[in-house]
Amino acid sequence: MYRRHWPTALGLLAAMMLGWYLIYTELLVREMRRDSVAHSRIYVHILRGLNDPTEGAAEQTLLDLIEEVQALEVPIVVTDADGIPAFVSNLPFDADPTELNDQIRIARYTRDLARRNTPVVEPGLGTIYFGDPPIVGRLRWVPMLQVGALLVLFAAAFWMIRHNLRVERERIWAAMARESAHQVATPLSSLEGWVEILRLPAEEREPLASISAVAAEMEADLERLEKVSRRFEWIGRPVRREPVDVPALLRGLERYVRVRLPQLGRGVELRIEAATELPPVLGNAVLLEWALENLIKNALDALAGSGGSIVVEADATIRRRVAIRVSDDGPGVAPALRRRIFEPGVTTKTSGWGVGLSLSRRIVEDVHGGRLVLEPTEQGATFVMTLPSADGAERSD
Template identity: 30%
Template structure:
């Protein structure tokens, strides 16, 4: 399948996105590997701490306290030791300001202190949710349980890669947006300049052709000759095309026109320039009016009708219906063909630059059509419905100028 130049940047974007996902996945996997190793190391230290407590409780020799005490005091992870009834016996690495609650007393009364039960209850619940306890035997048949939780370093390490990737993603998004905007602006300036220069270059030969046609009419007395009339129509069409290119890059002026009349005039011009196997029909009311720039709106109709003609293989029909809605103050134009249809998953894709089903197509027609309808006429265009092998309906919605003149019709 041939890849158009407009599809290539999109493919590169997908490849870069896939590469970014691989890097992010690798970073998360390596961080998880480090987290597991540190977590295992902390559990080992917690086990050693538990054994040091057991050693201190079971030893009667004061001289043997030195090493177990040093081991006990070296633990860096928060821990709580409880007995069989879950009464707290020892704590380590917790907030010292939460260890007790000062009781306010009157003068002459001794101040008593006690543990903060709510604080330790929350800490113990948190530890139970993180790790399985370490069981140590105390005084024969009795046992204590050592609960602990991750250190601050390990907790930060778990979160750090997500913060890091988020910051990098935001930076790349901002940089990509700025770069794309700058690049698109430069491209637009080039295309606008090229379009205006093309319109300027077309002006001279078009004027000459109009003059030659007038001379032919006078010389051969052919004022009503149908062939010369069609030649004149084509030259006027060239004038319209040149006018379109000259207006690229500037805001077009919208004037109030009968939508039905504009559509019918263009369809009448277009029908004699395609196969006579295709039947054209225009339905609607001339009273429906909207703000239009005729050269640009004719371009919209031309792209839709050409797209419909290309979709029809053999005999077929194209119907353009113009109707309105009083409740929404809209003028609606449906272009329906009996062509090969569009898959439902492609309803949005057909408007993207580069999408085409023709071997020699550039995939710009419907993309330009959408831009002219939405950006220049403040309307909308979409695929209303389509069925493979039966045909497609494109719908254009414009804001009506005169609401009282709208004719209600079935959508």
């Protein structure tokens, strides 16, 4: 059986055990009701014997009671003062108390009964050994069935959780691979464009860009490739944090995105607004730039085909923190997705993998101890990234 079928098999086994447990319980209930009927009949026989004035009624009542007791299937052995069996009923084997060989066998059985229940000594009659009714033996299986069903359920739940985690992990890895390919493809396509420009004759190339400008852009693309190679390496492991100049970070990101706006989002206006004298934040510049880039790309995807504006604002807040808002005037996020928008795999795009916002939140919250939320708005979408300032983080340490 394939490993992926184990959760289903365990779930079916657990369902079968629960079904069997329910049937078994119903059979026990029916047997207990039959015992209740037998006990009621015994009571009726006693009342009848007490109220019957005819001769021999008492003896007949006792004989009827013996039959009713035998119907309860409780094993009983009565021995005389010498320990010799005088009366037996409902033994699990055929035996004659008058036969010597059977007496030996019955004696062994009485010792077993004595271990289960304390014998009753009746002066003038002898010792009464008795066992348990059949229902007691069946009731002993109930805890075992319950424990077995619980174990199977726990095993099924464990395997299902492991299976779901493995599927989720594989899906995230596939999304990460796709995101990595996308991250690499952008600067590679840009380098390919710059190479085509360099191949043009000088008289055609100069109106487009000078050699120094092309070299500067190619250098920026190479730096971007180096950053991409480090980004995925740093996810999930401790990184060195240092003071990061937020306005400088935003300006560098603006330069990179603005040059590529014709390819990334036609008709989209990008505006950066950073407060003056903004305190630096304590973090990793490469990862923070990645998180902001994902938010801007998310806004570009929301405005694809329709145009619009993206505004990135940064200002200081109380409690020594810096807030960075990325807003767009696109269609916004559907109410049904607002609570799950940061979960891996959740996306509003038909061809998306739902990994960008999840990575951004992980970078902001897990790596930098900040917070990333989707702010309620009437139009468009606004993501707010709150980060501790370098001064505030050092004081809290």
